[in-house]
Amino acid sequence: MRGISTTSILVGMVALLLAGSPAWSDALTSTVTDPVGDSGGFAACEGVGCQAYQDIVQAQIAKRGGLFVLGMTVAEPIPDSPSLSPGVKQITWAWYLDTNPETFPVGYPFPFGQTFTASAEFIVWIVWDGRQFAGQLIDRRPLLTGGGAVLSSVPFKLEGTELTAVVDESLITDPSSFSWFSFTGLYNAVTEPGNYGYFFVDRTPDAPWPM
Numbered sequence: 001m002r003g004i005s006t007t008s009i010l011v012g013m014v015a016l017l018l019a020g021s022p023a024w025s026d027a028l029t030s031t032v033t034d035p036v037g038d039s040g041g042f043a044a045c046e047g048v049g050c051q052a053y054q055d056i057v058q059a060q061i062a063k064r065g066g067l068f069v070l071g072m073t074v075a076e077p078i079p080d081s082p083s084l085s086p087g088v089k090q091i092t093w094a095w096y097l098d099t100n101p102e103t104f105p106v107g108y109p110f111p112f113g114q115t116f117t118a119s120a121e122f123i124v125w126i127v128w129d130g131r132q133f134a135g136q137l138i139d140r141r142p143l144l145t146g147g148g149a150v151l152s153s154v155p156f157k158l159e160g161t162e163l164t165a166v167v168d169e170s171l172i173t174d175p176s177s178f179s180w181f182s183f184t185g186l187y188n189a190v191t192e193p194g195n196y197g198y199f200f201v202d203r204t205p206d207a208p209w210p211m
Contacts, residue, residue, distance in 0.1 A: 027064040028210035030180070034058065034202065036075050050186070052076035053161070054091065054201045059182035061095065061209050063169065070095045070124055072163040072182055084130050088186045088199075093163050094125035098179040099172060105143040109187065110198065119179075122172050124165050126156050133158060135165045137172070181206045 034056045055075040062069045072093055082091055098119040105121060123138040135156030140149045156165040186199040 027062040029060060029062040030207050030209040030211045031058065031060040032182070032204045032207045034182075034204045038202075050199075050201045051082070053078045053082070054093070054184040054186075056182055056184060056202045056204055057161070059095065059204050061180060063210075066169050068167045068169060068172065070165045070167065074161050074163070074184075077160045078158055078163070082128050084128075085186070087188050090127050090129045090187045092125045092127045092183075092185050092187065094123055094183045094185070095165070096120040096181055096183060097122040097124070097172060097175075099175045101179070103141070103144055105140040105149075107143040108140070108149040109138065124154065124167055126158065126163050126165055137167055139171075178209055179206055180209055 036052075036055055036057060052075040056072060057075055058071075058073040060071040062071070072095075074093070084091070099121045101119065103121065104119055109123070121139070121141050123140065124136070125138070126133060126135050133156070135154040137152045137154050138149050139152070143149055152171065154165055154167050154171075156163070158164075182204045184201040184203075186201060188198070
C-alpha cells in the first residue's frame with residue numbers, strides 16, 4: 001500500500017468505506033462505471049505510452065462525517081514506479097468537481113483558453129512525476145479573478161487497481177450537490193504558465209453527486 005494519511009482515524013474510515021462496511025451505509029454516494037478499453041485516447045496512444053492502469057473501470061465519490069472520499073478502479077494494478085514515455089512529465093488519475101454551474105475557471109492545469117474542463121472549480125488528483133506519488137487538491141476558483149490556482153496536499157492511498165483520495169468538506173466549500181467526472185491523462189508541460197500540454201487517456205461520463 002502506498003500513500004499518506006493525516007490521522008489513523010482517517011485511515012480507518014477509508015478502510016471501512018472500501019470494505020463496504022455497514023458503518024458507511026448512510027454515506028452520500030455517486031458511482032459510475034466505464035467500459036474497459038473504451039477510451040478514445042487509447043486509440044491514439046502509439047508513441048505516448050498509455051497503459052491499462054490508466055483505463056478507468058469505476059469511479060466513486062462518497063461523503064460521511066465531513067470527509068469526501070474519492071475512489072477509482074483501473075484495469076490493471078498500478079506499478080510502484082510507472083515508466084514515463086519521452087516528453088511525459090507526469091501521469092494523473094483525477095476527479096473533476098463542478099461545484100458552481102455559473103462559473104467557468106480557465107487555466108491551470110490546462111492552457112488558457114482551453115475549455116475542456118473549464119467548469120471544474122476543483123480537481124483532486126493522484127499524480128506520479130517519475131519520482132513519487134502525491135495527492136493534491138487544485139482549487140481553480142482564483143483563476144476567475146486573475147489569480148493562480150491553489151494546490152494543497154491531500155491524503156491518498158494506492159493498492160493494486162484501487163486509488164483513493166480524501167478531502168475535508170471545508171476545502172471544497174461543503175457543497176450540497178455538484179457534477180463530476182473522472183479522468184486520466186499524461187502531462188508534458190505542467191510547470192510552464194500558458195503551456196500545460198496534456199494527452200487525454202480515459203474519461204468517465206458526467207454524473208451528479210449525490211445520486
